[in-house]
Amino acid sequence: MTYKTKGIVLRIVKYGETSLIVTIFTELFGVQSYMVNGVRSSSRKNAKGNYFLPGAILDLVVYHNEQKSLHRIKEFQWAYLYQHAFSDVIKNCIVLYMVELLTKSLKQPEQNADLFNFCEDVLKELDETNKITTANMPLFFTLHLTHFLGFKMIDNYSNDNVFLDLQEGCFEPMPPTHNNYIDGEKAHITSQLLKILQPFELEQIKLNKETRRELLSQYQSYYALHISDFGQMKTLTVLHEVL
Known part of the structure; x- marks a missing residue:
């Protein structure tokens, strides 16, 4: 049976001489794998493989059978x-970073239309936005993605609650007994980022590259604490360089 759905390409693997196995985050079925034949032709007239780049947003008509994995x-x-x-x-x-973070975070092929819409909106905004918003986009995406993954970070920052406990996902009045926390200016910045509702508002937050790097690294620690086998982000090192 065929279905119409949007999809965001996450990963591609070459198969044979002309085919691909493509992992796609679909609006209708969550993360799914597809065999796509004959798209790796050397002919420019048949360069259909260009559709299947990480981060590409596609309209699809797919065959789907719950009993199959491909x-x-x-x-x-x-x-x-x-x-x-x-x-x-x-x-x-940044697109590649977002795609890797999604791939590591989405463990089950479950439909999540709200998450799909969020990812689609952020990718479109990234495509069109200015330099300041672009530089802050990885921080925004990393923090707000947790809203859809079951370990949302709570913004209860105040003059009293100034220590962000990464194990608990909320701000506390005293430093926790472990080392997984953020304090000082970076805790305040995190609270500001959590208050942002739309990507274009990121232009209001002025950060230097070192602060962005440190925050991204600490946010990765937050993911690793809440997702088993999260591992290391390969794109994070590259992102640190370009930002």
Whole structure:
């Protein structure tokens, strides 16, 4: 049976001489794997493999069977055609970071339309936005993605609650007995970022590159504490360089 759904490409693996196995976060079925035949032709007229780049947002017609782990795609086309996100080095690095974070976080093939819409909106905003917002986008995405993953960070920061406990996911009045916490200015910045509702508001938050690097590293620790086998982010090192 065929279904129409949007999808965000997460991962591609070459198969044979002309085919791909593509992991896609779909709006309708969550994360699914698809065999796509004949898209790796050397002919420019048949360069359909260009549709399946990490972060691409596609309109799909797919065959789906709950009993199978590998499905097929009947039709595909752009749902949104990037103007900058694939060609701009910094934006493309952020796209790859977002895709890796999603891949590591989504363990089960469950539908989550709200999460899909959030990811789609952030990718589109990234494509069109200015330099300051672009630089802050990884922080925004990393923090707000937790809202959909079951370990939302609580913004109860105040003059009294100034220590962000990464194990508990909330601000406390005293430093915890372990070392997994954020304090000082970085705790305050995290609270500001949690209050941001739309990506374009990120332009209000002025940060230097070192602060961004340290915060991203600490947010990765938060994920590792709440997702088993999270491991290390390969794209984080590259992102640190370009930001």
